[in-house]
Amino acid sequence: MARHLSMTFLVRSAALSLLAAAATLLGSSHALALACSNNPAQFSRWLHAFKQEAVGQGISPQTVSYALDGLTYDPATIAKDRGQGVFAQTFLQFSGRMVSANRLQLGAQLLKKYANVFAKIEQQYGVPGPVLVAFWGLETDFGKVMGNMQTMRSLATLSFDCRRPDEFQEQLLYALRVIERGDLSPQEMRGPAHGEVGQFQFQPKNYFEHAVDFDGDGRRDLIRSAPDSLASAANLLQSKGWRAKQPWLEQVRVPTDLPWEQADVTIKKPRSFWAQHGVTYLNGQPVPADDLLAGLVLPMGRNGPAFLAYPNFDIYLEWNQSLVYTTTAAYYATRLAGAPALNRGNGPIETLSLAETKEIQQRLAKLGFDVGKIDGVVGAASRNAIRTMQTKYGLAADGYPSAELLAYLRGGN
Secondary structure, three states: OOOOOOOOHHHHHOOOOHHHHHHHHHHHHHHHHHOOOOOHHHHHHHHHHHHHHHHHOOOOHHHHHHHHOOOOOOHHHHHHHHOOOOOOOOHHHHHHHHOOHHHHHHHHHHHHHOHHHHHHHHHHHOOOHHHHHHHHHHHHOOOOOOOOEEHHHHHHHHHHOOOOHHHHHHHHHHHHHHHHHOOOOOOOOEEOOOOOEOOOOEOHHHHHHHOOOOOOOOOOOOOOOHHHHHHHHHHHHHHOOOOOOOOOEEEEEOOOOOOHHHOOOOOOEEHHHHHHOOOEEOOOOEOOOOOOEEEEEOOOOOOOOEEEEOHHHHHHHHHOOOHHHHHHHHHHHHHHOOOOOOOOOOOOOOOOOHHHHHHHHHHHHHOOOOOOOOOOOOOHHHHHHHHHHHHHOOOOOOOOOOHHHHHHHHHOO
């Protein structure tokens, strides 16, 4: 959700006084040249230029000095950034681990403990408690695991690094604004390696734009205050278009002769369409034949679990683009709201290895398809390409990678 900074350090420094601009022109220009050098020895020079940039953006020199003085390059942050593993767990693996009996029990207890808070939040933002508790549990285990790296040091290191400097420079500027507003001190800002903060792991920009003081103590504290954290998450979801009093996900049963090419979160059909094709709820009751739009999500293909995903589910995908994560978070929320346990689907589920899935993506890319990043994780672009080739080969076009599809692609037919 980050946006690129619109001007270079040199141009923005020119907006300062002529004296300051003349004194820092060489340093700012040199810092830009070093930003992608990945030479830690140049970090202090870059940091000096960034401080001038921050002041040019309207942040007080006192805040800049308070938050950034003495920061050093952090090799551990870079190691974690470079060492990020591919999220390759299947939906059944991830949901089975994350939506445990213990998390369901704790979630239910928290819904009762903060019942009055949740009622006020839903009245103000339209987001129900189970949705918030599910994110809360998955993001930080209800505030128990928020990370312990120095946020300002991590953000400064990633801003200096050449991999994604624009993204993290913006986040670093917003972190300074959070500090200047008085929400948190630099010492309090600790989290994972990429600068997320608080019980819902907000990036600094989201913190600055969407954090709210819901407990009335005069601070937007997403580290210690559960009411502030929950209401801020609801505020963020509302800002992305959450529809009050509307569903987000419902598990269903699907027949074996469904038009599978219509099954994807990006394809919305009236529920009457799904009812016409024999989709039912788990208890056998038919899906209402009305005009409410829903996509059919098959996170593990036509033989695995099936869900009707409503427009509110698209908001989940804005929170996190991983279909496995978002389907798990949404399913967890339905369980907290009283839905039955997961049905595993219609039959044996074939699961390819990460290498095999990457091979499918590579072969599709060679055929001219845009499959996104070739990493073994099947996103929307890969699903569309898979569906197209499944249709060509006369296979069930459910957008799920299979050994049968791989065999056809290897054969070059």
